[in-house]
Amino acid sequence: MSPAQTNNALPSEQQEKPRIVILISGSGSNMVAIADAVAKGDIDAEVAAVISNKPEAAGIQKAKDRDIETQIVNHKDFANREDFDMALMQQIDEYQPDLVVLAGFMRILTPAFVINYHGRMLNIHPSLLPKYQGLDTHQRALDAGDEQHGVTVHFVTEELDGGPNVIQAIVPIYDGDDATSLQQRVHTQEHIIYPIAVKWFVSGRLSMKGNSALFDNTELPASGLPLTNQ
Known part of the structure; x- marks a missing residue:
């Protein structure tokens, strides 16, 4: 045999x-x-x-x-x-x-x-990391007068909200927005990009090497991939 x-x-x-x-x-x-x-x-x-x-x-x-x-x-x-x-x-x-x-x-x-x-834990954070690590991200974006805000999926490292970024979705900030309205639009994008990142990982397309995220064995930019490129 x-x-x-x-x-x-x-x-x-x-x-x-x-x-x-x-x-x-x-x-x-x-x-x-x-x-x-x-x-x-x-x-x-x-x-x-x-x-x-x-x-x-x-x-x-x-x-x-x-x-x-x-x-x-x-x-x-x-x-x-x-x-x-x-x-x-x-x-x-x-x-x-x-x-x-x-x-x-x-x-x-x-x-x-x-x-x-290490290398097998993901987190989602409601800002365009590395901007606004930590809490109260929506109000902080408004207070800073930003024109856009968003959400990031990233690998988890020992630095709070500091691991390599995987994917980001951007939302515009409109006149009259408050933290609640902005949060609602960000939540909509969260529910889109997180399943995408999980799919990439379990299918073997996404990995972490050193302090970089790799997609199809190519190092991602510091911001991760934008939603439009998925």
């Missing part, structure tokens, strides 16, 4: 799909966008679990409604950030994810946590 005939590899259609674990703290709208793209077959992967640090997070029920396994790791049950992150890592790793997605997960992660998922 030839080596090819003794190969125990499964046919591609029988191989396990890439596994995604999504972390949320609130409504889970980006989680829903990704999970629904998976359900429709737009993303060839499996959402293995949705995990929240808040028992009351509305996104938990939305995940259950989609027959996705859910877990709660309540940060209030731990004395410090390090203990919480260790427990969260243990919970995540039970699902052996290929990708960890932060979808409105409102926790600053310890270096040990970030290093554990």
Whole structure:
């Protein structure tokens, strides 16, 4: 019998799909966008679990409604950030994810946590990074008199909102905008670009090398790809 005939590899259609674990703290709208793209077959992967640090997070029920396994790791049950992150890592790793997605997960992660998922953890941030790292991005863009604002998907590194950018969507700032109206337009774009970035990663087109994001093995610009180029 030839080596090819003794190969125990499964046919591609029988191989396990890439596994995604999504972390949320609130409504889970980006989680829903990704999970629904998976359900429709737009993303060839499996959402293995949705995990929240808040028992009351509305996104938990939305995940259950989609027959996705859910877990709660309540940060209030731990004395410090390090203990919480260790427990969260243990919970995540039970699902052996290929990708960890932060979808409105409102926790600053310890270096040990970030290093554990180096190159396989994505976050979405409501600004055109590197502008406006941190909180209150919509009001900060308005206060600065910016003409445009937007949202960025990026790899997670030890620097808060500082990992290499993957994809950005730009929204104009109109006269009369306030933080709420601007946030609503940004949210619409979030639900478009996050599934795109996840699809790129699980299909092998997106990776991280050093402090750069690579798309089809080509280093992306510092801003990432614009939505129009996807």
